[in-house]
Amino acid sequence: MSQLTFKQKQAHYEKIRRSNYLASLRLAGSDTSPADLEKPLRTREEALAKHRQEELPPSALPPKPDGQ
Template identity: 75%
Template structure:
């Protein structure tokens, strides 16, 4: 399997970003520079959100 070039990665991001915008998410090119959450942080947030849902 070949590695993607930077240009291919940029094109993919632009396509996905447009799809996210259509789905109602706010996106910007600076989203690429934001660090991703760690697994632990994501689990903590998911558990908080899950516990706040009405039964």
């Protein structure tokens, strides 16, 4: 069996990490495709901005049941 270089190991683990991340997105209900493995990830600022746009206003939340 040939020995892998450090760079090869890094590339392999990065690919597995990305695959696991996309799998978690699918489990959370997001639409993903195998092509997403090659797309660059969003920056933290882009992700926060998108999350802030998708937040529901307080008036859109269901009312609390009586007694709470």
